[in-house]
Amino acid sequence: MKRKLLTLILSSGILMGANAQNREISFKEADWKTQLATAKKENKIIFFDAYTSWCGPCKMMAKDVFTKDNVADLFNQTFLNVKYDMEKGEGPALKDKYEVSAYPTYLFINGDGEVVHKIVGSMSAPEFIAEAGKALKPETTTFGLAKKFNSGDHSQATSVAYMEALDKAYEADKMGAVAKVYFDALPQASLMEAANWELALKYLNNPAAQSFAYLYANKGELEKKYGADKVNMYFMRTISSSVHSVKRSYEKKTDLKAAAEKAAAIRKLLSTETNYSKPLLAQLDLTEFAAANKWDKFVSKVDAVWGDADFKNKASFVITAANDVVTAAPTQYYKDVLRWADQVEQNNPNLFANIQLADLRKRTLKKQGKMAEAEAMANKAQDLRKEAAQKGQMTPPMMKD
Structure with missing residues (x-):
């Protein structure tokens, strides 16, 4: 009907x-x-x-x-x-x-x-x-496709339809798990073919997949066939998003086995240095230190990053790490947060970073119970956002207290 x-x-x-x-x-x-x-x-x-x-x-x-x-x-x-x-x-x-x-x-x-x-x-x-x-139609819903796939139907038609549905549903981790099963079952040489490569570009976002490792190992040949920019962008985007996926899993304490597999695979893939290895491996270190409540090691790693003259975008990296400390670490580490904020500010940050620093200090001071100082920082952040708006500049999202 x-x-x-x-x-x-x-x-x-x-x-x-x-x-x-x-x-x-x-x-x-x-x-x-x-x-x-x-x-x-x-x-x-x-x-x-x-x-x-x-x-x-x-x-x-x-x-x-x-x-x-x-x-x-x-x-x-x-x-x-x-x-x-x-x-x-x-x-x-x-x-x-x-x-x-x-x-x-x-x-x-x-x-x-x-x-x-x-x-x-x-x-x-x-x-x-x-x-x-x-x-x-039950057979075309995300729910129906999941039932078919999980019952053993790993055909191209079902797998691609399911991955497409998960992609539209913003379910990247689930899509990656399905992609791992589907692409790992294909003959490895066939992964280099145009049709499978195009499908991999859309759906294969799991670095723990054997198929992904095979493609990464054959990156040079892929660059010759499909263009270096396109190939390198795919690998950088996929590995970067996977690092953030690992972080989310550890923070939410969900899918921890899959997260650990991804982290191990990323470390292996990036053992040969690329221009994006250093920040991604550093982020993995911080994620694992935070998950294990090893905050002394976390602080030491951030200090090492700040002292590394070759580390790209380190101000942004340190601000993000500092916010993670405010969110999850014991209060004894807040002094390090404020120290990092001072170091970044003294390094002549741009307006965007200044807004982030004001937000960071507000969060830290509020958690320390210094409400008047926190309110002053909130007002400063608001004034800086107005300044950015008048200049037509982008502003960072506000962090929750």
């Missing part, structure tokens, strides 16, 4: 394309428990718009896509549409429950509260309708 309805709506949308657009997605207001009960009673899938008040792409989707007649007709007749600001009311709890980490996030949820499909980011009306169509 849902497939027939979808076909009817899509067809009518084509016929009405020349008419004025005067309809929009209608969202039901109620608490989350009531929304689930209604969805179950009406046997409908919930379309869940997870947004924030400051999210520009969220506003663009609401203005330019939700107001298209064919989009409105499909969603109003097919789904139970709900939306929650992730920073207000029930939003924060739902954000944690459904692991929303980017905006806009669109979830398709059944009456039992299970996510059957997920997409992240803005898109055109035709793309949005296509994704909604996938949510109505």
Whole structure:
């Protein structure tokens, strides 16, 4: 029935394309428990718009896509549409429950509260309708593809469809795990072929995969075939994002085995120095020291970085490390944070770094209970942000206290 309805709506949308657009997605207001009960009673899938008040792409989707007649007709007749600001009311709890980490996030949820499909980011009306169509067919949902893949169907069709779904769902780590299984099963020589190389560029983001190691070992040949810039950018981007993935896993204490495998693989890959080895290996060291509560070693490593004349972008590196100390280390190490802030400031940082330093000092002073000094630093950061805005310069995101 849902497939027939979808076909009817899509067809009518084509016929009405020349008419004025005067309809929009209608969202039901109620608490989350009531929304689930209604969805179950009406046997409908919930379309869940997870947004924030400051999210520009969220506003663009609401203005330019939700107001298209064919989009409105499909969603109003097919789904139970709900939306929650992730920073207000029930939003924060739902954000944690459904692991929303980017905006806009669109979830398709059944009456039992299970996510059957997920997409992240803005898109055109035709793309949005296509994704909604996938949510109505169990075999094309993220949930359905996961079941097929986890049951042993590692065919190219299923694997690529699943990786694409995870990519659109902003699930990079899960995509990497699937990519490892799929690409590692291919004959290694075939990885150099154009079709598989293009798929690897899109989906193979796991340095612990044997297939990734093979491609890295044959980097010279890849450069000849596909261009040095493209090849080197792929490896640098993949390894860099993996270092940050390891850090997230250790901080959240999730997927620790996979994180350790990635870290070991990265160290092996970067044993032959590249122009990006030093900062990535240093970040891995700090991540592992923090996870093991070895803060003396953490501080010594940061000091070593600061003293290394050849370390690129070390001011940014030290500021990030200092914020990690404020977030997770015992208060006895805050003196090191303030010392690093002084060292960076004396090194003539730019306006962007000065804002970061003011935010860093505010966080540190507040945690030390020095509220008046913290407020002064907060005011300084605000003034610097205004100065940057007047100059049309970018400003750093504000760190949570």
